[in-house]
Amino acid sequence: MEKIFTHEEQKQYYALALKKFQSGEYEGAEELLQLLRESFLQDQDFESYIKVNIYLIRILVNTQRYEEMFDYILETEPYVEEYAAKTEHLAFRLIKAIFQDVMGIQSPIAELSVLLEEAIEINDIRHIFRAANNLLHSYNEEKKIEEGYALIERITPYLELVDKNDPIGPMMFYINSFDIYYARKDFENIEKNLIKLEKDSIYKTVPSLEFPYWSIKGLFILHHGEIEKAKYYFEKAYSMIKDKFYFVNYIERWVHAMKEHGEVEQAFAYQSLLVEALQEHIAMEKKVRRSEIISKFSTSGVVERLHHDRLSGAKSRAYFEEQLEKNREMIHYSVAVFDVDKFKIINDTYGHLVGDQAIKFIASIAMKWMPKSDMKLIRYGGDEFIIFMPYPKEEIEEEVSRLRQLIGTADFIVRGTGEVINFEVSIGVGYTDETPATLLQLFETADRALYYAKQNGRNQVRFREAIH
Known part of the structure; x- marks a missing residue:
């Protein structure tokens, strides 16, 4: 499968996305982060995948698209539990507390107070301010003005330690402090905050x-x-x-x-x-x-959402991995793996947004093609797909070849230019008849068959029998 980004490109685009995020250019940051999350998932770089998802959720918070947060929280949580460092654990728990607050599920004060203490304990300045800002907001909402005032007094010394290139935390602290000061009619401190915001035009950043x-x-x-x-x-x-x-x-x-x-x-x-x-x-x-x-x-519905790939509409990689973990042995079963030949050229020539449209296009053809309702189309990552087919080779051989032909003859129209592209795909199929084989064995066999198809000219279907 063609890589979405090289490691060097990942570093470059991640730095650019963070720069856009910190300057409030959320649309541009979100576009880059969406591509990066696919790239990191493709590379199984789960720590970076978590970081990118957390920034995407923060964009949803800052643009008040709260209803969209749930999908990201649900998708990210399993990776956080297994792969996240302490800082990302803090960030993710903070996001969950914010979500439950804005959706009216429960008061976040208790959880935010715990998170603040944890951030102070490890001297994590960014998360000190993220927790404190949300805690100040909650104190103001619940009219706990004196608790808010005490928190301001406690957190103010940390302003000297903030990263000058990340102005969002201190700016929000001044704004949230205003709510508390105004409730106390403390115009002296309001004036001090205004002076701080006006210094170096921080409010314009x-x-x-x-x-x-x-x-x-x-x-x-x-x-x-x-x-x-x-x-x-x-x-x-x-x-x-x-x-x-x-x-x-x-x-x-x-x-x-x-x-x-x-x-x-x-x-x-x-x-x-x-x-x-x-x-x-x-x-x-x-x-x-x-x-x-x-x-x-x-x-109700949680598992279904976790198993859904939002870009393509197919089943997700999480669904695929869950099926592998069951380690069941199959007979009369086939697994196909396919991807687009030289897909990187599409991304390099037309950009990754057109690449995403192409992935949706190919997935839609495959889903319409499926001749049996018990077949499952799965997006493994990037432009690579898997098909579970509970049928022996002789029952699916012609159908798989027909899928390759359908994709190859369908006209993909590039949005904006009107240019027509016809894709070629290579397909590898692992199958078993009477001899039992696990899904993992079938997948690995199909992957080897796909490699063989690539090495022998591409744009073809290759079958290999799984060996127990």
Whole structure:
């Protein structure tokens, strides 16, 4: 199977993805990380696979796509349990706590407090701030203001130790601290935080997090009686966000602050914005109900989701490995392994997004081809697929050859250019008749047959009998 990336390319693209993530370019970071997760999984570099998945989940958190987190959590957890280092364990448990909080499953305070202590114990500065920021947010949500204030006092000294190239942690700390300070009417500390955010324009380093700064600035200015300037800052903040529901706490503060300053008409205008934001959110809730997300934590459907490959629609590698672990012996059984000949040329010529589209295209042909409902198509990784066929060689020989022909004659149209490509595939089949063989033996036999097909000209089917 052609490698998606070389090790050198993996390092290069990983560094670029992290740079984009840290600057708030989440779309570009996500695109690169999706490709890297496939590459690391292909290489069985599970530690890097875990790191990439954690960054992908953090992107979902930062872009408020909470409903999408469940699939990643479910896919990543088995690898975390077996391969993750202490830092990745912390990061993953933190993500799970955040997910359960935003989906209303349970308060995260107890778990976040434990994670904070663990991060402090090993002096992991990044995770100290990730745990502290989420804990501050939870204290504010649950009106535990004094607990939040004590936490700020405890964590502030760690600001001197943060990596200057990773501004998200300290920026979020200043913003979350504001919520606590504002509840205490502590405008002296609010001013100090604003000065820190304005130093070196730190609030501009992450564009997606800039809107809280302008709202905080507006509330501070309003406290000093500058009504028109405060309104300007609020409108600037309000224009920066897509989902207004996640701004309701700020809008509520503006409503109360305007009333306190006798600006009843303006308070009413902001009250209308608040109602509008809530109405939009209620409409969205009708489409994706919270109960549907919570129900995913039940056993119903969990295994099915774990066994599903999202890119191709086929069964996943996790499904394949689970079947191998059963170590059952088969008779009258065949396993096929196939991939696209010279697939790397597609990626190099048209890019990996077109490569992903090609994988979906080939998988769709294979799934439509399957002549029996008890056959299983599995995506092993990259452009390599496996087919479980509970039939002897003589019953599937012609059908497997037909699959090769179907893929070879189907026109794949490159999106954007309209160029037509016809793929060639090599297929290896391991089979057994009366002699029992395990799925692992059949798979290894099929893999050797595939290698033989590649060595002898490609674009062909080769059969080998499994030897017990």
